[in-house]
């Protein structure tokens with residue numbers, strides 16, 4: 001497996017005609033990421049994973065500096081799975097003008113998708129995500145790109161960008177991979193202390209419980225109940241929200257194909273999760 005750190009080397013190594021299936025990640029790979037690699041292998045023999053902790057998508061108070069960086073063990077896992085190459089640039093390679101933020105052209109996704117839910121609590125997050133993903137698409141030139149439903153809103157932002165900007169890339173959605181107790185796998189789970197790890201399952205449990213109440217209570221009542229339950233257990237809730245799957249807007253009472261999304265902090269760790277309700 002080739003490990004490539006520079007844009008020019010990547011371009012020199014891969015012919016523009018190559019049918020690449022790309023899996024963008026921030027590294028510290030877990031079974032959720034590896035599932036995306038396996039999915040990518042179904043689409044192409046040439047699978048590229050990118051490992052890049054993108055400074056543009058972190059707010060100043062967030063964990064950019066402490067985000068786990070484990071490139072060596074990530075590469076071992078990817079090589080074992082038969083990945084063709086890893087693209088792992090540093091921030092300077094991706095943003096030549098880092099520190100002069102205003103010189104970077106940015107992709108600003110539509111307000112209706114990007115300024116709600118995660119975007120409300122992490123202003124500018126989706127601009128950072130869309131910008132880096134478009135840069136990766138331009139460098140790697142994939143035919144397919146695989147993203148996890150764990151970050152459902154991010155997936156929709158990217159699908160919207162691809163459709164809006166007529167990018168010739170097929171976006172593949174992969175299911176959420178969970179721990180045995182139901183906690184959605186995440187690189188940030190390693191921030192959890194042993195006691196927090198035990199409690200962390202309450203987020204997915206609460207989403208499940210809320211889903212069971214649909215049709216019996218109003219959406220608003222279900223959301224408020226869920227927030228109360230989590231608050232009572234010591235969580236700080238950013239949002240628990242029932243939305244339409246197709247556009248993430250607030251549903252009408254009879255709407256079908258819903259999704260319940262949640263973001264909450266246990267201790268210092270902010271976790272997100274969602275559950276599709278068909």
Ligand code: AMP
Pocket residue numbers: 024025026027032033035036146147148149150151174175176177178184185186187
């Ligand atoms: P990240 O490294 O957290 O930026 O995630 C890279 C990709 O992996 C994104 O498409 C995520 O949605 C996906 N991903 C992260 N965690 C999971 C999970 N538990 N199950 C499925 N996909 C995931």
